[in-house]
Amino acid sequence: MNKNTKIDFNCDLGEGLDNEHLLMPYLSSCNIACGAHAGSVEVIDKVIELALSHGVKIGVHPSYPDKENFGRVVLEMTDVELHESLKDQLQLFKERAAMQDATIHHVKPHGALYNLIAVDEEKAVIVSKAVKAIFDDVKLYVPFNSKIEKVARDQGIEIIYEAFADRNYNDDLTLVSRSEPDATITDKEQVVTHVKRMFEESKVKTIQDNERDIKAETFCLHGDNEKAIEILKTLHQEFL
Numbered sequence: 001m002n003k004n005t006k007i008d009f010n011c012d013l014g015e016g017l018d019n020e021h022l023l024m025p026y027l028s029s030c031n032i033a034c035g036a037h038a039g040s041v042e043v044i045d046k047v048i049e050l051a052l053s054h055g056v057k058i059g060v061h062p063s064y065p066d067k068e069n070f071g072r073v074v075l076e077m078t079d080v081e082l083h084e085s086l087k088d089q090l091q092l093f094k095e096r097a098a099m100q101d102a103t104i105h106h107v108k109p110h111g112a113l114y115n116l117i118a119v120d121e122e123k124a125v126i127v128s129k130a131v132k133a134i135f136d137d138v139k140l141y142v143p144f145n146s147k148i149e150k151v152a153r154d155q156g157i158e159i160i161y162e163a164f165a166d167r168n169y170n171d172d173l174t175l176v177s178r179s180e181p182d183a184t185i186t187d188k189e190q191v192v193t194h195v196k197r198m199f200e201e202s203k204v205k206t207i208q209d210n211e212r213d214i215k216a217e218t219f220c221l222h223g224d225n226e227k228a229i230e231i232l233k234t235l236h237q238e239f240l
Helices: 020-026 041-054 079-099 111-119 121-134 147-154 188-201 228-239
Strands: 008-013 029-033 057-061 104-107 139-142 159-164 203-205 211-213 218-220
Touching: 008 020, 008 057, 008 228, 020 041, 020 228, 029 041, 029 104, 041 057, 041 079, 057 079, 079 104, 079 121, 111 121, 111 147, 121 147, 139 147, 147 159, 188 203, 188 218, 188 228
Parallel strands: 008 029, 008 218, 029 057, 057 104, 104 139, 139 159, 159 218
Antiparallel strands: 203 211
16 A cells, blocks of 8 residues: 555544544544434534544534434435435534534435435435535535435535445445444454455455455544544554
8 A cells, every 4th residue: 555645534423422532633534413313513513623623524424313213224204304304404514614614525424314325316316405405515425336426426416435444345335234243343454454455456345255346535434333443543554
């Protein structure tokens, strides 16, 4: 790996773990919860301030409005209800960021919504329209070869391919369900190997022990990974 090669590591923050101050020094972008699945106005303000102090790109992390299930369950909502909820979340974040003169770099949907719009074109359209309704020029973090990738491009939204540093993949490039014991990677050396393969070779080794093509410009590590700090320190040393 060329040490001068720029690689972006992001993390979902403002989700109640209160570890942002530990993670932020090792990130180049972050995704801040909007209060729907986690967080609050006070937390949003705090994490934005922290990101600004570390020069970390700021992203919005909207979700199904479902704190009970942490946004990890597909809610029964009408398309109009989902659209309005997303717009409210994005607008709130936009207003809070403006109060600190912070630039919003990107939007990254959370949890069940993120996974759904990868495969459901109708819901992908709802998300992209909500983004367009609130923002003129933000980017959208999307998985490679997904429905939201195509829809966002059609809507004129710039995309950034995202992959997951600490999650295993299935052959169809969906993430292994969190209900499975091998969904999350906690060994730092395995994470490094996983990221290197995706970044350098544009390949991912699936849980079925096959290789699949993948593209990624930013890599997410989950803040609730039990080894998150240790893994991020290792990734930072290896790639940045």
